[in-house]
Amino acid sequence: MAYESKIPEFKRQLAAKEKLALEAIGLFVEGETKARCPVGVYPKGSGRVGGNLKASYTFRVGEKEVTIGSPVHYAPYVNCGTYKMKARPHLVPALFENLNRIEELTKMVMKI
Numbered sequence: 001m002a003y004e005s006k007i008p009e010f011k012r013q014l015a016a017k018e019k020l021a022l023e024a025i026g027l028f029v030e031g032e033t034k035a036r037c038p039v040g041v042y043p044k045g046s047g048r049v050g051g052n053l054k055a056s057y058t059f060r061v062g063e064k065e066v067t068i069g070s071p072v073h074y075a076p077y078v079n080c081g082t083y084k085m086k087a088r089p090h091l092v093p094a095l096f097e098n099l100n101r102i103e104e105l106t107k108m109v110m111k112i
């Protein structure tokens with residue numbers, strides 16, 4: 001009976017699970033960020049509507065990382081504030097206030 005290594009198959013399964021875990025984390029933190037994101041309120045009939053920043057958040061999965069952000073140019077100003085505007089943090093708290101839930105989610109997804 002010849003020895004047959006299961007290591008290549010295990011590595012494939014592990015890589016697939018890692019990608020799935022990163023996608024789950026990205027989706028979760030994106031949702032938490034959107035839930036916390038402030039929405040502008042404008043006078044009726046002004047032609048302006050709020051929610052552009054909230055709708056713009058998305059995530060991208062890299063090889064061993066997930067990036068969550070917004071292409072909207074004013075996103076950092078809303079999140080961090082300016083000398084004229086109070087900070088309204090939503091991205092960083094969405095991550096750091098959910099570290100335990102993210103860890104549980106990762107453990108659940110990574111079961112092989």
